[in-house]
Amino acid sequence: MVQLEETERLNGLSALNKHPSIRRVTPQRLVQRTLKYINVTEDCGGRNCSYNTWQSSRPLRRSSLSVKNQFWQSTGRHTSRRLLRAIPRQITQILKAETLWGMGITGTGVKVAVFDTGLAKTHPHFRKIKERTNWTNEKTLDDGLGHGTFVAGVIASCRECLGLAPDAELHVFRVFTNSQVSYTSWFLDAFNYAILKKINVLNLSIGGPDFMDHPFVDKVWELTANRVIMVSAIGNDGPLYG
Template sequence: MRKKKRGMTMVASSVLAMSLLSFSTSTHTSAKTQTVSKNYLIAYNQSLPKDYQTEVKNAGGVVVRAIPELGALEVKSSNPNFLDKLNSTSVVAANVEKSFKLENGNPEGADGQPVALTPDPDGTYWSSQWDIQHLTNGGKSYAIESGGTKTTTGVKHKAVVGIIDSGIDAGHPDLKANFMGGENFVPAGGYYGDVPEEKGNTSNVTDTNGHGTHVAGSIAGNGKVKGVGPDLGIRAYRIFDASGSAPTGPIVDAIVQAANDGVDVINMSIGGFDSLKYYYEGTRYSDVADVLLWKRAVQYAVKKNVTVVASAGNDSLNYADKKALTDYMNESYGYLGIKYSGVTIEVPGSTPGVINVSSSNEWSTNKLAFYSNYGNGFIDVAAPGGDNGPVYDATLDLNQRNFTYRALSTWPRYLDAYFTMQKNDGYAYLHGTSMAAPKVAGIAGVIKAAHPDYTPSQVEALIEKSALDYGKKGHDELYGSGEANAYTALTSK
C-alpha cells in the first residue's frame, strides 16, 4: 500500500509489525442505498457512565467493546454525525478508530537464496542462532536464570510473558512446554465481517500468520531453537485476524486482560503512527482518543507490576525529526485522500512506561538494521532483530541478501514455508524490530524470574544499565542505552 520505494523494499523482504492507517469502516450496499459504518474509540473522563449503552444508541451507534478499566468504548455507527450526536458531558475524547496491519514479506522477485537448515550434531539449530548466542553469552545465562525450573510433571514457570500478536502454534514442540493458554480477541467474521474463517472462539489462539509464533520462540523456545528464557511461561493474546488486521480497541483490551491475568511482561511487536491533526475528504480528524487509551492501558499494566515492551517500527525514520514524520505520513498515505498537518506520535513504543526497542544486527556495533526507526528520546535499548547482511547493506542488491543474518525462530508447522526457507520444518528466518522487541521481553522475563520483587521501573533500569554500549559513547539515537543483553543483566551488580 505504500508508494515509497523504501517501504516497498521493506515489505518485500520481511514481516513487518507496522500500522497502515486505515479507517475502520465497512460498506453495506443495497439497490437503493449505500451505508458506510465506521468504528470509533471513545474515552470517558474517569469511568464508563451507567447509561453509556443508551447514549450510544441514541446517537445511532452500537457498542462493540467496553473496557471499563480504561473508561473506554469501541463503537460502530453508520450515522455520519455520530460523534456530534453523542450527548455525554463525560466524554474526554473520541475519534475514528485506527487499524493496524501485519504485512507479510512477498516471496516473488529477486531474492537471496532460501535457506536449508542443517541440524547440529545434537539435533538442534543452536549454531544458527547468532542472536540468542550473543544475548546469552553462548548459553551461559541459562545456568543463572532460565525463567523456570524443571519438575517431574513439566516446568514450573517463575515468570510469564504475555504476547499480544497473531497467536501461537501452541503445539509446536519447542513451545508447548511453556505455553500457558491465552485469549482470542478476534470476533466472528473478523473485525469487519469479511474473514469467514474467523469463528469468534475466545479460546482459539491458533496463529494464522506466523508472526506471533516467531516472537514466542525468541522469548521461550526450548527445543531445536532456544529463546532468551527457555523456561519462561508464555501466554497468547491474539489480536490480529486472519487478514492481518487489528484495530486499537482489542489491542488495549488485550493489555488490560494480560495484566489482569498476572503476566510479568507484555511484548507488543506492533507499532504505528497517530496524528493529532489530519484531514480526510475535507473533514478534520484527530487521534487524541487513540493516544489517550494507549497511555491508560500501559499505565494500567504498569500499576499491575507488568513490564511492557514494544518494537520501534521499520520505516528507517528518525522519530526526533517531527517534520520528517509528518512528511512521511503524507507521502505514504496521501493517495488515500488524507492530509496530515499535526504532530505525529508513534504508538505504542513512545507511550510512557513502554521499553521501546530498535533493531541491531550481527555484523556491526555502529549501525542499526537498515529498516529500524531511531531517534534521541525515542529508543530505550536495541536488541538483535537481524537484517540481510553487510553485502546487502553496502549494495542494496536484493540478490545479495543473506537470510542467515536474520533471526531464526519457531514458525507454525501448518503454514507454508516462509520465503527465506526451502521448506517448513517449523522454523523460519525473519527480521524486523518485531524480532528485536521479544529479545528484550525475554530479558525482562528472566530478570523477573531472578528478582520477583522488582518493579517495571527496576526491570527497565537493569536492562539499560547492563546494555552493551554500542554506537556513540553513552545514550545515543540509535541504540538508546545500548544493546540489551541477558547475560550482562543477570550478572550485573
C-alpha cells in the first residue's frame, strides 16, 4: 500500500500508473459493517420465548450490538448460548450431522479460517483454536461484538451447541474492529497469510459489496487457485453482496 499526501495525489497516481511493473492502481477501501442486534419475544406454545439475534444492516428500530453489550465476551456467560435457546432442534440435528460424525467425519485435520471479529482464547466451547491473529489497528484478539464467536461456533463448537465440525482446527483472523471497521489492505494481508498457512476452508460471513473491490476479488481468485475453499455469506445484505 502506498500513502499519498493530498497535495501530491494527482502526481503520485500518475507516476504509479505509468510504472511498468504496476498493472493497476486502486484506492484503499473502507469496509464498514453495521451488524444489528435485537431481543425477540415469540409465542412458544403458550409461553414467551425471548432470545437474541442479528438482523440486516438496514436500521429498522434495531439497537446496535456494541462493545458495551458484552453479550459474547469473556464474562462467564458463554454457557447460556441464549441466541439458540428458542430453537427446539439444533441445526446439526436438522442436517443429520450425527451420521457424518458416526463415520468419523468430524473435521479432524481440516484447517478452517474464520475472517471476522475475533474470538476469546479461553472460550470454553472450543478445543482446537490453533491460532489467533489480529489484522486490525486495535491491540486485542478478543471478540468485542460476538459475531466472530457465533460464526466460529457454527463451525467448530464442541459443547452444548455443537458445531458441524467440532474437531476442525480453527484459525481466527480478526479483520474487523470493535467499531465494525476494516480496510482492503487488512484483508489482503490476512489472505496472504492464509495462503502461507495452507488453510483448507476460509469463511467470510461479512456481507458488503466486495465484488466491486478489484484487489479483494483478485485475491479471492488467488486463494481458490491455491486450493482454498471459500465460503461467503450473503443473506443479510442482498443477492449481490458477500
